[in-house]
Amino acid sequence: MAETTPLWAVAVLxxxxxxxxxxTAHFDALLAADPAANPGREVLRLLVQQRRRTxxxxxxxxxxxxxxxxxxxxLAAVVLPLGFRSVSDLADGIVWFNAMEALAWAAVWLAGWGxxxxxxxxxxxxxxxxGLAYELPHMLAITTAALGAESLRVGDVVDAQSGLWFAVWMxxxxxxxxxxxxxxxxxxxxxxxxxxxxxGGAAAELSGVDRIVFLGGRWLLFVVAAAVSVPLFLGGxxxxxxxxxxxxxxxxxxxxxxxxxxRRRVPGVRMERYVxxxxxxxxxxxxxxxxVVALVVLNR
Amino acid sequence: xxxxxRLLRTATSRPGVLLAVCPGAARARxxxxxxxxxxxxxxxxxxxxxxxxxxxxxxxxxxAEWIDGLWLGIPAPKARVRVREAEDVPSALDEGRASxxxxxxxxxxxxxxxxxTHGEGDNHGTTPEHAxxxxxxxxxxxxxxxxxxxxxxxxxxxxxDTHDSHxxxxxxxxxxxxxxxxxxxxxxxxxxxxxxxxxxxxxxxxxxxxxxxxxMHAMSVAGLPMADRADDRDGLxxxxxxxxxxxxxxxxxxxxxxxxxLQGDVVQRAAVEQxxxxxxxxxxxWNEPWLRASTGEAVARGLAARRLCAAHLDSLWxxxxxxxxxxxxxxxxxxxxxxxxxxxxxxxxxxxxxxxRRVQRSRTLRWLTAGLGVLPSDRAASAGVSGPAxxxxxxxxxxxxxxxDEVGRAAAAFDDDGWLDAATELSGPRGxxxxxxxxxxxxxxxxxxxxxxxxxxxxxxIVASLDPDLDELVPALRPEVVHG
Amino acid sequence: xxxxxxxxxxxxxxxxxxxxxxxYVIGAALSVEREPLCDVPPFSGxxxxxxxxxxxxxxxxxxxxxxxxxxxxxxxxxxxxxKVVGEVGTSAVVEMFLFLGILLAGVGYAWRExxxxxx
Numbered sequence: 001m002a003e004t005t006p007l008w009a010v011a012v013l014x015x016x017x018x019x020x021x022x023x024t025a026h027f028d029a030l031l032a033a034d035p036a037a038n039p040g041r042e043v044l045r046l047l048v049q050q051r052r053r054t055x056x057x058x059x060x061x062x063x064x065x066x067x068x069x070x071x072x073x074x075l076a077a078v079v080l081p082l083g084f085r086s087v088s089d090l091a092d093g094i095v096w097f098n099a100m101e102a103l104a105w106a107a108v109w110l111a112g113w114g115x116x117x118x119x120x121x122x123x124x125x126x127x128x129x130x131g132l133a134y135e136l137p138h139m140l141a142i143t144t145a146a147l148g149a150e151s152l153r154v155g156d157v158v159d160a161q162s163g164l165w166f167a168v169w170m171x172x173x174x175x176x177x178x179x180x181x182x183x184x185x186x187x188x189x190x191x192x193x194x195x196x197x198x199x200g201g202a203a204a205e206l207s208g209v210d211r212i213v214f215l216g217g218r219w220l221l222f223v224v225a226a227a228v229s230v231p232l233f234l235g236g237x238x239x240x241x242x243x244x245x246x247x248x249x250x251x252x253x254x255x256x257x258x259x260x261x262x263r264r265r266v267p268g269v270r271m272e273r274y275v276x277x278x279x280x281x282x283x284x285x286x287x288x289x290x291x292v293v294a295l296v297v298l299n300r
Numbered sequence: 301x302x303x304x305x306r307l308l309r310t311a312t313s314r315p316g317v318l319l320a321v322c323p324g325a326a327r328a329r330x331x332x333x334x335x336x337x338x339x340x341x342x343x344x345x346x347x348x349x350x351x352x353x354x355x356x357x358x359x360x361x362x363x364a365e366w367i368d369g370l371w372l373g374i375p376a377p378k379a380r381v382r383v384r385e386a387e388d389v390p391s392a393l394d395e396g397r398a399s400x401x402x403x404x405x406x407x408x409x410x411x412x413x414x415x416x417t418h419g420e421g422d423n424h425g426t427t428p429e430h431a432x433x434x435x436x437x438x439x440x441x442x443x444x445x446x447x448x449x450x451x452x453x454x455x456x457x458x459x460x461d462t463h464d465s466h467x468x469x470x471x472x473x474x475x476x477x478x479x480x481x482x483x484x485x486x487x488x489x490x491x492x493x494x495x496x497x498x499x500x501x502x503x504x505x506x507x508x509x510x511x512x513x514x515x516m517h518a519m520s521v522a523g524l525p526m527a528d529r530a531d532d533r534d535g536l537x538x539x540x541x542x543x544x545x546x547x548x549x550x551x552x553x554x555x556x557x558x559x560x561x562l563q564g565d566v567v568q569r570a571a572v573e574q575x576x577x578x579x580x581x582x583x584x585x586w587n588e589p590w591l592r593a594s595t596g597e598a599v600a601r602g603l604a605a606r607r608l609c610a611a612h613l614d615s616l617w618x619x620x621x622x623x624x625x626x627x628x629x630x631x632x633x634x635x636x637x638x639x640x641x642x643x644x645x646x647x648x649x650x651x652x653x654x655x656x657r658r659v660q661r662s663r664t665l666r667w668l669t670a671g672l673g674v675l676p677s678d679r680a681a682s683a684g685v686s687g688p689a690x691x692x693x694x695x696x697x698x699x700x701x702x703x704x705d706e707v708g709r710a711a712a713a714f715d716d717d718g719w720l721d722a723a724t725e726l727s728g729p730r731g732x733x734x735x736x737x738x739x740x741x742x743x744x745x746x747x748x749x750x751x752x753x754x755x756x757x758x759x760x761x762i763v764a765s766l767d768p769d770l771d772e773l774v775p776a777l778r779p780e781v782v783h784g
Numbered sequence: 785x786x787x788x789x790x791x792x793x794x795x796x797x798x799x800x801x802x803x804x805x806x807x808y809v810i811g812a813a814l815s816v817e818r819e820p821l822c823d824v825p826p827f828s829g830x831x832x833x834x835x836x837x838x839x840x841x842x843x844x845x846x847x848x849x850x851x852x853x854x855x856x857x858x859x860x861x862x863x864x865x866x867k868v869v870g871e872v873g874t875s876a877v878v879e880m881f882l883f884l885g886i887l888l889a890g891v892g893y894a895w896r897e898x899x900x901x902x903x
Contacts, residue, residue, distance in 0.1 A: 010795045014803060032630065035340030041314060042342070045351070047810065048311040050375035050817035052348060054826045055524070056836060067804055074800050078793050088792040095863050117826030118543045118837040119346075122565045122756050125841055132848045139859050146866040189624065189664075196550050197622050197760040199346040204827055207348040207375045209811030213804065267665050268624020270757050275848060276900040279891055283855075287884050294877045297869050307814060320830065346827045366830030373824045376817040527839035539839035544831035557831065564842025 005085045013087050014074050020227075020252070021219040028260045043216075049208040054115045057205075065110025065202075066210050068103055069217030076100035077224045079154045083237035083244025086154060093154040094146050097228055098139060101184050104221060105131045108186065108193055111214055112202035123201020127186055127193035129271040133278040134183030134190070140286035141173040141180065145232040147293050154228075158236030167233040169296070172289040174233040176282055178259065181229060185222035188263035192270060194218070226259055227252045305401075312377060312400045314341045317393075318350035320367055320548045322577045323555035323770035325357025326585035330614075331386035332356055334637055335393060345550040347373030352396045353380040357554075360576035366557075370548055377401075530563070538563045547575045551621040553763065555770040556744075558751070565756040570748040574770050584738075584771035586611040587728040593720040594734050601716040604725075609648065609710035610639040611729035612688075612703040615767040619700060620659070622764040623669060631655045645714040652711050656704045665697070672696040673750040673762035684742035687731030689766055696765035730769055738772035847899035851891060858887055 022039055029037035053059060079086050079093035090096050105128065112124015146152050148170065149160035157166075167174040186193045194201040194215075206214055230236055230251045237244025239251075317336055321329045332354065336343050344350045347370050359367055371380060379399040383392045530540040545558040555575040561568040583591045589604040613636035620629035635651040659665060675685070677693030688706065692698035726732055731739025743766045750766075751759045812818055825832035843849075862880065869876050894900065 005792070007792060007795070010792045010799060013796065014800060032626065034630070036314065036336075036342035038314075038340075044307075044311045045314070045316065046349070047814050048308055048377065048816055049349075049351075050377075050815055050819075050821050051811075052373070052375045052821035052824050055823045056838075058838075070804065071797070071800050075793065075797060078796060087796065088789050090789050090793075092863075113838075115826065116836055116838050118541060118562065118828050118833055119826070121837050121839075121841065125565065125843065126757075128843075129845045129848075132845060132852045136852060136855050136859075139862075143859070143862050143866055146863070147869060150867060150870050152863060152867060191624065192757065195624055195757070196345055197624070197757055199549055199827060199829075200349070203348075204346045205348050205824075207821075208815060209808050211349060212811075213807065264627035266625070267620070267628075267662065267668060269664070270668055270755075271845075272755055272758075272902055273668055275845065276895070279848075279851070279900050280895050283891065284888060287881075287888065290884075291877075291881055294869055294881070298874060298877060308816060347824075348827070369825055369830045369832055370827075373827055375821045376815075524833070524836050527835040527837075538842045541837060541839055542834040543828050543837075544833070546829035546831075548830045549828075552829070557829070564844065566842055566844065 005087055005089075009085070009087050013077060016082075017074060017077055017220055017223060018216075020256075021216070021223045024223060024256050024260065025219055027257065028263070031260060031264055039219075043212055046208055046212045049211075051208040051210060052205070054117055054205050057116045058114045060114075061110045062114025062206075063210070065107045065112070065114060066206065066214045066217075068107035068110070069214055070220050071217075072100045072103035072107060073217055073220035073224050076221075077227070080224065080227055081154060081158060081231050081236055082248050083246075084155065084158065089153060089155040092152045094142050094152045094157070094232075097154075098142060101221070101225065102131075102135070104184055104186075107217070108202050111206070112193070115205035117205045119198045119200070120202050120204045123193045123195070123198050123204065126195075126198075126201065126271065129275065130183055130186065130190060130193060133271055133275040134180040137176045137278055137282040137286045138180030138184065140283065140290055141177040142232060144170055144173040144286070144290045144293050145177075147290060147297060150297060154231050158231045158238070161235040162238050165233065165235040165238075167235075170233065170289055170293055172285050173293075174229070176286055176289075177229055177233060178226075178255070179282075181222070181225035182259060182262075185218055185225050187218065187222045188259060189266040189269045192268055195268060222259075223256065226255045229255050308377065309401060312351055312397065314339070315351035315397060315400055316342045316344040316349050317352045317354055318344055318347055318370060318374065318548070320353060320355045320359075320370055321554035322355070322357030322359050322575060324577055324580045324582065324584070324774035325384070325554065326769075326771050328356050328383055328386045328389065329554065330585075330637075330640060331389045332383060333633070335389045337633075337637075339393070341393070343550075347371075348375070350374045351378055351400055352393075353378070354392070354396065355380065355382040356384075358384060358578040358580065360578055363576045366547055366575060530561075530568075540568060544573075551618045551764065553618075553768050553770055556763070556768065558747075558763075560751075560759075562756070567751045567754050567756065567759045570751040570759075572744045572747055574744075574773060577774055579775040579777040581777040584769065584774065586614075586730070586769055587733050587738075587772060589720065590726050590728045590733045593722050594726050596722060599720045601718045601720055601725075602714050604720055605710040605713035605716060606639055606642075608729050609652075609707055609714075610636050612707045612710070613639060613652070615729070615764075616659075616700070616703050616707070618767065619703075619761075619764040622760050623665065625665070628655060628659060639711070645712060648711045648714070649708075652707055656708050660701070660704060669697045669700070669761060669765075670695055672754070672758050673765060675699075675746060675750060680746065683746045684735070684737065685731060685739070685746060686727065686735070686742070687729065687739050689743060689746075690731070696761050699765045730767075730772070740768040740770065740772045743768040744773075844902040847894060847897075851894050851899065854890065855887060858883065 025037075025039035029035075029039065076097050078088045079090055079097055081089070086093075108127040109124045112120045112122075112127070114120075145157055145166050148166050149157040151157065151160075160166075182188045183190045192201070194203045198204065200206075203211060203214055230248055234251045234255070235247075237247045239247035242250070319329070319332065333343070341352075347353075351374070353367075353371055353374055355367060371378075377400050379396050381392045381396040381399075383389055527539040527541045529537045541560075541562045543560050543562055545560050546552055546556050547554070555577065557573040557575060559571040559573060561570075586607065589599045589607050593599040593604075613632050617629045617632035617636060620626075620632055631651070632655060635648060635655060638651055639648050672695050674695045675689055675693070677690060680690045680693060688702040689699055692702045720726075726734040728739065730743065733739065747763065747766060747768070750762050754762060826837060861883075865876065865880055
């Protein structure tokens with residue numbers, strides 16, 4: 001059972017997330033061997049930039065969408081345990097994570113719609129189509145993990161994996177989760193909503209701080225989504241020798257590294273092809289996985 | 301203030317560069333891309349994240365509305381420079397960075413007050429234009445071509461003129477001339493929109509593209525009408541947007557403009573246009589060896605193979621970037637630069653072979669691009685297409701396959717010291733150069749048909765898989781100059 | 785459920801909001817131009833659009849949203865269900881997967897009708 005967490009953890013959490021996100025972005029730039037992709041310098045460059053507003057834009061909606069993304073990402077992370085402690089181990093933590101992550105739908109669409117620009121509009125709508133594709137297999141995957149522990153509390157899910165990691169006996173759910181982690185953060189092969197072919201899509205018209213907040217929020221969401229796979233499928237802080245928090249960090253780093261590597265190896269996935277795969281292959285597969293887990297739960 | 305200046309200096313140490321590449325400037329563009337890469341300056345995809353607008357080539361100063369559009373969209377700190385020759389790239393970039401620092405703290409007018417913006421724009425233009433003057437002189441040194449130089453000078457003056465007239469109603473007459481090609485019916489639409497014109501250069505767009513009549517009663521907000529409805533292919537009446545796509549999109553054929561009618565993100569209709577440029581005395585870069593051979597010059601096969609290899613790698617990197625495969629795209633681009641830098645067959649092959657293997661084996665790529673933009677051989681042939689698109693006779697995936705094959709073959713043939721046979725070997729990267737029309741003309745002719753009904757992302761992939769080279773369509777300056 | 789569980793969440797929300805405000809303030813202080821650039825033409829390559837891009841977007845994946853909605857409702861039952869499978873036993877599993885089976889049949893039908901292909 002998770003121990004109580006001091007309140008100052010609340011203040012630390014956002015900084016840790018930002019640091020991990022910066023580190024991941026650095027690693028990504030390193031792998032691309034592209035000196036132009038340095039995240040720190042990019043932030044500074046955008047900080048001195050003037051903000052801009054497109055002709056007849058809906059300023060309120062744009063701003064709301066931009067700001068919502070990092071807020072949702074950080075709020076989702078309250079249930080994320082470092083070792084065996086999270087900022088708040090909510091009784092329905094998995095549902096909370098799901099709810100916060102789904103706010104990205106609204107965020108990206110609003111940011112895409114607001115600027116009154118064709119390309120950003122296309123980007124925003126692309127994310128809705130993407131959501132329809134990744135979300136259902138994703139929800140089935142996280143419920144499968146909850147089913148394995150018979151609890152919606154993330155701490156209980158971690159405890160249930162003191163012996164065998166869920167990733168071992170629910171491999172399909174784990175792989176589906178990783179796919180959807182990239183999908184929900186519209187990152188890597190799933191970056192079509194902010195794709196280069198639409199000149200940045202939902203982010204095409206954002207400059208200055210707006211751009212930092214939106215694209216930074218996307219990195220945060222990506223880090224949080226990837227990190228949640230550790231307590232749900234990779235045994236959280238469980239592991240020999242090292243303390244729990246070290247294991248959590250190690251495993252999170254490994255998952256992030258894997259996903260960053262995948263991004264280099266795979267072309268962008270367009271939803272008009274992926275939706276079919278998601279519904280005809282991934283959804284039945286996830287349901288089958290849930291059935292297997294349910295049978296195991298019944299017989300123990 | 302000292303601190304601020306230092307901050308600005310650090311923040312713009314690697315400014316975001318937005319490239320506005322004109323047709324006919326492939327050599328300068330290649331040098332620019334290489335230089336940006338080696339400096340580590342990010343090449344951004346939209347004005348919103350740009351600091352530096354770099355105009356590559358010779359835009360027609362009488363119709364440079366698109367460049368003004370880009371310039372208007374860039375937030376401060378910003379600067380613009382123009383580059384004509386590959387040799388001038390480093391100095392132009394230095395110049396641009398320096399003027400970013402100088403003008404970091406300058407109020408920019410909003411588009412709403414075009415007059416003010418205009419004043420700014422003019423000032424902004426000044427220093428870089430000076431730089432250009434210097435550069436142009438350098439260029440002349442290389443060419444020693446009088447008619448050429450007089451033309452450039454002329455062009456520059458015009459450039460100033462356009463800037464001056466930008467805010468005035470002249471912009472409209474300019475635009476009318478441009479739009480006139482859609483037919484005269486639209487002129488009335490434009491006339492009706494005269495009132496909107498006051499909203500700045502952009503109001504003038506209203507009457508474009510065959511629905512001028514509608515606009516007369518269409519609701520108008522902030523200088524633009526709202527989208528009107530039209531039947532879609534499923535028989536629904538849906539909003540239809542008219543959007544000019546290009547010419548300065550990332551990974552897009554330089555100078556191409558597609559006038560799209562979009563419903564959602566589906567292309568309903570597409571019309572091809574190109575950015576007007578000044579005539580050039582130079583042969584299109586990618587076709588150069590074959591064009592020279594066609595005039596009877598002796599051109600080594602190895603040289604042609606190198607050019608072909610680089611041309612396809614150039615197309616390939618743009619294609620891979622458009623399909624969202626940044627890793628492979630970067631490799632293709634690096635290999636292109638290796639081939640252009642004169643590295644040996646062995647070195648280029650070592651770079652190219654793993655790339656070819658990876659792209660050919662990618663099932664994901666096949667799954668994602670198969671069936672897009674199908675162009676059967678017979679249709680291609682009847683349209684006059686003669687290059688890889690004809691050989692492939694299929695979809696985007698097949699065309700890329702042909703590029704890959706040809707890249708591998710060409711990379712192995714850099715040392716072939718035979719001569720190009722002027723009778724049989726006149727096929728450049730995009731097709732036969734000895735026909736009456738340039739091969740890319742045929743590609744542009746088939747393009748609208750392939751785009752209709754395609755989703756936006758698919759449309760981009762189709763364009764990238766044909767990769768028309770608008771350099772071929774740049775009007776030649778003077779026949780006798782071409783020989784000189 | 786304990787209200788103290790939600791205290792940190794609320795605190796975090798306040799904290800991030802403050803952080804974002806701070807970021808915007810820093811941005812305003814550091815940016816070379818405090819007034820935003822207004823009425824910029826939207827970007828589509830340099831030439832402005834002919835109409836406002838705000839439009840009723842042609843959402844061709846509309847049928848997918850319907851199928852999605854059905855499953856989304858199902859998830860409302862599935863979350864609490866995970867907690868009681870062990871207690872209720874076989875009947876819980878049978879009922880849930882019968883339900884899912886029916887929905888899957890719907891997916892199969894939608895697939896046959898081509899709802900998942902729209903280009």
